[in-house]
Amino acid sequence: MAASPNDMASTLARPMANAIRALAMDAVEAAKSGHPGMPMGMADAAAMLFSRYLKFDPADPAWPDRDRFILSAGHGSMLLYALLHLTGYAAPTIDDIRRFRQLGSPCAGHPENIHLAGAECTTGPLGQGLAMAVGFAMAERHLNAVFDAALVDHRTWVVAGDGCLMEGINHEAIGLAGHLGLGRLNVLWDDNRITIDGPVTLSSSEDIPARYAAAGWHVTACDGHAMDDVARAIEQAMADPRPSLIQCRTIIGKGAPNKQGTSKTHGSPLGADEVAAARTAMGWDAPPFVVPEQIGAAWREVGARGASARAAWGDRLAAHPRRADFEARMAGAAVDTSPLDAHIKALIAAPQNIATRKSSEIALAAITGSLPQLVGGSADLTGSNFTKTPDLTPMIRSDYAGRYVNYGIREFGMAAAMNGMALHGGVIPFGGTFLVFSDYARPAIRLSAIQHARVIYVMTHDSIGVGEDGPTHQPIEHVASLRLIPNLDVFRPCDAVETAECWQLAIARADGPSLLALSRQNLPQLRREAAENRSARGGYRLLAAQAPRKVVLVATGSEVAIAADVAATLEAQGIGADVVSMPCTSRFDAQDAAYRADMLPASALRVSIEAGSTVGWERYTGENGLRIGIDSFGASGPIDALYAHFGLTADAITARILAML
Numbered sequence: 001m002a003a004s005p006n007d008m009a010s011t012l013a014r015p016m017a018n019a020i021r022a023l024a025m026d027a028v029e030a031a032k033s034g035h036p037g038m039p040m041g042m043a044d045a046a047a048m049l050f051s052r053y054l055k056f057d058p059a060d061p062a063w064p065d066r067d068r069f070i071l072s073a074g075h076g077s078m079l080l081y082a083l084l085h086l087t088g089y090a091a092p093t094i095d096d097i098r099r100f101r102q103l104g105s106p107c108a109g110h111p112e113n114i115h116l117a118g119a120e121c122t123t124g125p126l127g128q129g130l131a132m133a134v135g136f137a138m139a140e141r142h143l144n145a146v147f148d149a150a151l152v153d154h155r156t157w158v159v160a161g162d163g164c165l166m167e168g169i170n171h172e173a174i175g176l177a178g179h180l181g182l183g184r185l186n187v188l189w190d191d192n193r194i195t196i197d198g199p200v201t202l203s204s205s206e207d208i209p210a211r212y213a214a215a216g217w218h219v220t221a222c223d224g225h226a227m228d229d230v231a232r233a234i235e236q237a238m239a240d241p242r243p244s245l246i247q248c249r250t251i252i253g254k255g256a257p258n259k260q261g262t263s264k265t266h267g268s269p270l271g272a273d274e275v276a277a278a279r280t281a282m283g284w285d286a287p288p289f290v291v292p293e294q295i296g297a298a299w300r301e302v303g304a305r306g307a308s309a310r311a312a313w314g315d316r317l318a319a320h321p322r323r324a325d326f327e328a329r330m331a332g333a334a335v336d337t338s339p340l341d342a343h344i345k346a347l348i349a350a351p352q353n354i355a356t357r358k359s360s361e362i363a364l365a366a367i368t369g370s371l372p373q374l375v376g377g378s379a380d381l382t383g384s385n386f387t388k389t390p391d392l393t394p395m396i397r398s399d400y401a402g403r404y405v406n407y408g409i410r411e412f413g414m415a416a417a418m419n420g421m422a423l424h425g426g427v428i429p430f431g432g433t434f435l436v437f438s439d440y441a442r443p444a445i446r447l448s449a450i451q452h453a454r455v456i457y458v459m460t461h462d463s464i465g466v467g468e469d470g471p472t473h474q475p476i477e478h479v480a481s482l483r484l485i486p487n488l489d490v491f492r493p494c495d496a497v498e499t500a501e502c503w504q505l506a507i508a509r510a511d512g513p514s515l516l517a518l519s520r521q522n523l524p525q526l527r528r529e530a531a532e533n534r535s536a537r538g539g540y541r542l543l544a545a546q547a548p549r550k551v552v553l554v555a556t557g558s559e560v561a562i563a564a565d566v567a568a569t570l571e572a573q574g575i576g577a578d579v580v581s582m583p584c585t586s587r588f589d590a591q592d593a594a595y596r597a598d599m600l601p602a603s604a605l606r607v608s609i610e611a612g613s614t615v616g617w618e619r620y621t622g623e624n625g626l627r628i629g630i631d632s633f634g635a636s637g638p639i640d641a642l643y644a645h646f647g648l649t650a651d652a653i654t655a656r657i658l659a660m661l
Helices: 015-030 037-054 076-089 096-099 128-146 162-166 168-180 208-214 227-239 272-282 294-303 305-320 321-331 337-347 358-365 409-422 435-451 464-467 478-483 497-507 558-572 585-589 593-599 638-643 649-658
Strands: 066-072 158-160 185-191 220-224 244-249 374-378 404-406 428-434 458-461 490-492 514-518 540-543 549-555 576-583 605-609 626-628
Touching: 015 037, 015 076, 015 096, 015 576, 037 076, 066 128, 066 404, 066 549, 076 096, 076 162, 076 294, 128 158, 128 162, 128 185, 128 409, 128 435, 128 649, 158 358, 158 464, 158 497, 162 185, 162 358, 168 208, 168 409, 168 649, 185 227, 185 358, 185 497, 208 220, 208 244, 220 227, 227 244, 272 374, 294 305, 337 358, 337 464, 337 497, 358 374, 358 458, 358 497, 358 514, 374 409, 374 458, 409 435, 428 435, 428 649, 435 478, 435 490, 435 514, 464 549, 464 638, 478 490, 478 514, 490 497, 540 558, 558 605, 558 649, 585 593, 605 649
Parallel strands: 066 158, 158 185, 185 244, 220 244, 374 404, 374 428, 428 458, 458 514, 490 514, 549 576, 549 605, 605 626
Antiparallel strands: 540 576
């Protein structure tokens, strides 16, 4: 945004920054917990950014072409809350800030996007905010190329601390951003050289600017407390075609005369005496949580400036020939997955005995052509994950319209970037790796769930079916542990039909992430009808007992076919056995009690079969049921030998059931 005669160059510049400091120290003091040092140290640089350069309108926090501001150093959340309040957002109110870190307040300890407009994403786990910002910047460039600059032409700004730059994900994120040439991404590094333990020199001696430069970034530096110098550095960054790191040399806890520059201001309240001393040092006479009218008016004027830019953008949108398409995509409107209905009908007519990773590829090929918002990728395993279809061309710096991202060996960075793309809007990202490497991505998967991000994880090679690669590559505890993450739908389909159904559900879901666990090995197609999406219930009766029911076999993925063979053997002996396929336990748990009781009657011996940890299956088998799986690490060997070794064959399972009966 253009500078104004009344912007931060005015005589109110320092008092406006001090308003941030005062609110931060007052809120942390009232809560008796929090991190005052970072907001106080970055108040000057952030005030300059918001006052002169950030494109935003508090009256419309969801304006699609607003700049995105991401507080990667989420522990300094009062910096964001103060800025939102001062510039005129409806929330947080001053009462919300008084209730900082209290139950029910939108001013949580770390910013949470689902509770506060203006918090673009949930941050706090250091490094992930910056990594998500890469995804925001990718989405902006992609939509700019797909539509045009009349509708999409904004920047992504990040405030990151020393911790964000130390975390391993920072290496992955900046490498991807530099490779893609994301010049609309600018990071303000709060270089205060203090961590909780003390000076950064206790643990680090690396040359961070050199590392960023080596990754293809533009790097500049400034005095983070000199307004004009901050402005100079920001303008240099905006003029450079590369992503930029702005090294803001700051003093943590700036304004607290006895504690500034030390770790004592990092993660604890200043204390009443130091707050009083800071007020004196800053010349701040107002009572706690009070902003003098002249300063408050100046901040509200800053917030009001974006209205004209938003109105001009609205005029362009109204006249744009692709307005309806753009609005639908940015709103995350319901998508048409009917091409997958046709694909499922074709499978019923001509069954395919293929690996579910291959089933996934075929399902994607049926839908990616008609849903341009789907943007795929893989962490260097495209030929194994089967995530690329003919409709997906690479997203590269010379063609951001591409819809396939080669993430490289960056599982964590990929997952975080997908979170950013999803939260930006206009894109439904999906990305693949081996299921065992979900460990690398797990912190970002957890944030997907916390943020209600519409992300789809494609995790192949889902069991000991990996075979000869051995226990390092064979998931055992992974599916069970991923099911523990609230708001994450974990799908493990048994055949080509279920895989297509699970893709339908994952694509249609707008309030959270989904994960597909897919087999390496070929599986028989068990489903020969598809009147409805049966996977939508999470679990359903695939085969009903013919003899009087005594056993219910509950299985997922590759083990459903084994369960069907067990059922056939039991039926031949006059023992009735249902087979319940349960591709998604969270969806099954959401069904009503009557449905769940019908699928898993207490009168029968309930047996779970899954080539992984048995932990969690007692919820479905009961204490007296039988849980068949693997509660040790795997082994290296051919797949058939492994399944026999671990007792996951129809004969071995039947013998255990007969012994129980």
